[in-house]
Amino acid sequence: MAHLLLRHRDIPNLDQLDVYVKNGGFEAFKKAVTAMQPDAVTEEVKASGLRGRGGAGFPTGVKWSFIPKNITPHYVVANADESEPGTFKDREIMDFNPYQFLEGLAIASYAVQANLSFVYLRGEFYYLAKKLDACIAEMEKAGYLGDNLFGTGFSLRLRTHLGAGAYICGEETALLESIEGKRGQPRVRPPFPAVVGLYSKPTVINNVETLANLPYIVTNGAAGFRKFGTDKSPGVKIFSLSGNVNKPGNYELPLGATFRELIMGCGGGISDGRKLKGIMPAGASSSIIRVDDTNLDKVLDTTMDYENVQSVGSLLGSASVIIIDDSHSMDWVINKTVHFFKHESCGKCTPCRDGNYWMLHLVERIHEGHASAGDIQLLKTVANQVNGKCLCALGDFSTMAVTSALERFPEDFHVGQA
Amino acid sequence: MAKLINLTINGVAVTVPDGTLVVDAAKKAGIDIPVFCYHPKMEPVGMCRQCLVEIGRPAIDRATGQPALNDDGTPKLQFMPKLETACTNPVSEGMVVLTATEKAKAGQKELLELLLTSHPLDCPICDKGGECPLQNLTVEYGSSQSRFIFDEKQRADKHVHLGELINLDRERCIQCARCIRFQRDVAGDPVLGFYQRGRLTDIVTYSDPGFDSVFSGNTTDICPVGALTTADFRFGARSWELKQSASLCAQCPVGCNVTFNTRREAKSGGVMAIKRVMPRQNEQVNETWICDKGRFAGYHYTEAESRLGLDAASMESALSQAADKLAAAKSDAVFLAGGRLSNEDFYNLKQLAAKLGAKAYLYSPMAGGEYTTAYGLGAGSNLGDLGKDDTVLVVASDLYNEAPVWHLRLKAAAKRGATLIVAAGRATKLDEFASFVVRYAYGDEVETVKGLAGKEKIGDAIKNAANLVVFYGSDGLGLAGTSALAAACADLLNGKTGKVNNGLVGVWNAPNTQGAYELGLAPAADLKSELKGKTVYVIAADPAGDDPALADALKSAKAVIAQDILATATTQMAAVVLPAAAYTEREGTYTTAERRVQRFYLAVPAKAGTRADFAIFAELGKKLGVELEGRSALLVMNKIAAEEKAFAGISYARLAEVTAQWPIVGRGDLYYGGTGYENKLGLGVHLALALTPAPSTSGRGGQMRPKENELVAVPVSKIYDLGVTMAPAKLLGQRIGAAAVGLNPVTAAKLNVENGGKVQVQVNGVTAEAIARFDESISTGVVLIYRSFGIPISEPTSVKIVVAEKA
Amino acid sequence: MSLVEKYPEEVKAIFAKYPADKKRSAVMPLLYLAQREEGYVKKESMQEIAAMLDLDTTEVASIVGFYTLYHDEKAGKYRMQVCNDLPCALRGADKFLESLCGNLGIKVGETTPDGLVTLEAVMCLAACDKAPMFQLQDGDKVEYYENMTVDRTMELVEALKKGGKEIK
């Protein structure tokens, strides 16, 4: 099947404007601006059932419809922070199919009537920012950006903004703070960005992949989009597959494809002929799915969509599927994840800031073999103490792997010789 | 009026205005929800997560849009699965808040434990010990054992100097950001910030000097742990040893309410000594803040080594000598009194002078009191009420330096929507918050004010203001200039006299200048000639130290009697010296420039061999056959109230009255408002408007302007100077700095003067050295000279500047 | 020399990016600019940026302190930032990093004696399928090096010594 999002895999040099245009590029944007009312675009996206690909799976059209019309200006911000360990899909889109993403951003901007929109890239994506800047310049030259587009009254400008190394800036309100030139720390919600967002104005924040779906939806309509995926999770999704598989990489599959298709099919199975032990479908923020002889088939046959991954005790999230084989102990795995979250905790709220500090000490002690039985129990308690009490979701994320590993892989946690 | 919302908190029915936060609603209902990051004077940020509670909201039936009901007909409640922060959630109709359920308590307790994993357990040596919210909460909830391994506690620097005034203990900091937010949002000096992130987050300042803000001390009050402490008080005493005594700050005309914390000390010979100054809440005056001048200079001069004192016999003889001299001089005597005296002192002084037929003058660099008494703020005014539709005009004053708490309050008024117009001869810190900044050339003050009404937007803002408050000061002006300026400003207020939240405010340089004016004193237009050949009685003023010309005038006086608390140049040349008690050692009242009469109470016993000024006047009266009340300040006030129309109805009892204030500070908990003190001893009473007819406001103006190739020096003020009450504040030495002059780079270039370079200033017959500081905002040909730095300047005058020889 | 004097065009372009009344947004790109030459932001640059944006220096410093790609101290000319986060570690990143340490003769966090390379361990860089990998931070620029081996990395170090960045 031809790709919808990773179209560059089918069409060479799609990152060149003329190639992109030759392949139908900007037709959707033009159609939206010249032939559709902004609200009609929103309605179409609503009808398509497109859900945010940044992790939470919130319906995109619904999010747009929260933008109040009586407060202006509006902004759209593309979330290209892509920092969840195991996630590398937005990077591929922007690198090889940048115009499709930018066209999506332009369509979203039209739908909510934003005249200035931003792409927020993690600081490490320096080269992508350069690339997107060049693409934006090309689009301006070609008349896809600027004033009175396609002879209508609609004007649009796009800008990139580079972060500088902070996972938390993927959280949408921290991201806005960062564009505003502040420390990237989350804001209290409500008010939500749809009402008080960038520069205190109504703002839509969407993931790169989410936006890259829009040209297809506008061109083919909601029904066209719904040909793929499931009823509640329509469309295709890029799965970033990493860890102990033979062929790691991005794979575009319809939502509702099974773990088996992804891991065994696309990924070529577990590397070094080892056994599958755990799956983290949402990067470091996942509850770890336990796989063993008793449930191997059940897990592998689980469909990957926003609802169904719950049946094996996890969430789809950003679909960054990390595969762990049986050579690894889960105490080591959560040592890694807690390390990550402690490093990335913004420090604004107590449970996440101090809880991760504490968890890290416990996890390290366990991993180094000095833990007492009480330490293992305490780790569970501390994780519970953090979960559900934080200002933003990072705090909760930091406990997912810990709690699930302790619960599902007790044999990996040993009381050490003091 | 905001809509009222009904809810229940722990079963107690509460009604509060729409928009109230759950934490505040609970506080009003007498329920304390623990908080660390929340402070009622700042926007909630929900960072510390200590205030976790259960919140239920009435469920809505999706089908009908109506409230869903339980089977028994009660409204169905929807509780979030997670605990919620009481500090970020506003109340809503029918809300049910549970702060003490097992779930909520567990959440609060767990949170506290997390905080303590990184907090040192050094309460026994911590300055905050005894008044620490974290300590209190730990005692309330905490388990006696830590589950955290002690060695794994984060170590951090415990002795960080954020400048020389405030110390930071990084280990104790709980990252609540109260200090950072106070500096950014309340003070408007964003000189504190977080550095790094996560568990490494700490507080830094990059300003020069460190923590460069005149409000810095407030952060130590609102810091909920012992992370921020003042260099003044650090390790000074334990909080539970301290007594509290209500007082006022006497450093400027705002009249901030303070509490002196005192204890008995061997160092002071076993008598009470003041250990620190804390703000005392008065929402109409200083809210819960004070500035660093009040905190760090504050009372220190009252314990300076140069305090005067006489044994009983010498005092008696000094009084007799003074009485003899006054008796001899009669109407040839001249009384000259500074604005540090209390209302009671001024009253007795006035009576004494009147009976002798002597002239009595106020010693003040600034005039215009005849306007502020007639056009002053109406009774009931509160700068905290100014907002949308109101206009505030500030002319010729750098409030940040001259009356810092007003700076803070006007900044807040502007934020609430008031139109703030700042007109000055130079850039001031208030400009940033102003709706309009008017810059004039020094000398054009009066013309500028007269022209404001004619300006399009500014004129509208003044004319259409629901309420109009005008502050005028003495930036660049002397007596004649300020008098003319006051008249011009009063003109803008015609038709608004006596109205609440309307009026003229003089930015005086002393705590009771307004009181002096209210009691009928005023400065002499030409003091020098008034003094020559007279018997001069100088009280609480140092003319000889301020100005060599006045020293000369005093030398040519027949006799000088000086009464003060400190040895000064004037007391040194006096024939008779009468030692006075400091205001910290006696009772009395001051009238703030907002015309609020407020009481100060005795904090420490009077230094041996001193007496309160009003009592000294009464003693002299006795010897001169004039009957004056000298037994107590209270009795003097009773007389004032009986005889001075403006003071009618005022009594010490009324001045001690307190009504409920919001936010509530200092109740059982310290989480909420910080360690500033609750006001239990009086919010003060506004004066009735003077019933004397307002003087004419027309026909004054005409200031000195520099001509081509001429330099004009003008006097300006800096918060920290070498004045009598400042100089003994050792801690502030660095911030006081050296004498400086300000000039435009263009002016400087003509003189070959470099920024920061040394110059010789020749002015008023004196040659002095100073550092040149560039100020691009001032007009060319003007030289700013800071008052009270040893370079005499009372009026705009010509000046010569030459580059000082390099050593 | 001030930033504006040194990079007038860049500064102008940065300000043009954001609404005129939102110039604070320019702080991050300006900090990158300040870091271009020596790989770290000096206090004078923070002061200059603060003045340009009507901020207090502390506010600018506080940004430098928050984000890991800004540095307030001098290090090697290049910062070699190896990802050893979970996905890369599952594919041998820890071992790779360890061997690099051996080959370079330094520990993580240290700089080679010639001042060329500072070796750092960093969190996920969105290149999990191409582990082992690192990014090379050079002033305000970042470049990715993916599917690396120790040999190829040492080759790169040699190239860097000679002023190049190319490897086979």
Ligand SMILES: Cc1cc2nc3c(=O)[nH]c(=O)nc-3n(C[C@H](O)[C@H](O)[C@H](O)COP(=O)(O)O)c2cc1C
């Ligand atoms: C800690 C944290 C990190 C996040 N990181 C990202 C990210 O890197 N990229 C992203 O698109 N969304 C990220 N999100 C989700 C965003 O907050 C937001 O939900 C998303 O950008 C919305 O876009 P969507 O509706 O198109 O998914 C993160 C959320 C949290 C709490």
Ligand code: SF4
């Ligand atoms: S949960 Fe962590 S990342 Fe989120 S606000 Fe709290 S400290 Fe910051």
Ligand code: FES
């Ligand atoms: S989160 Fe509510 S007081 Fe800190």
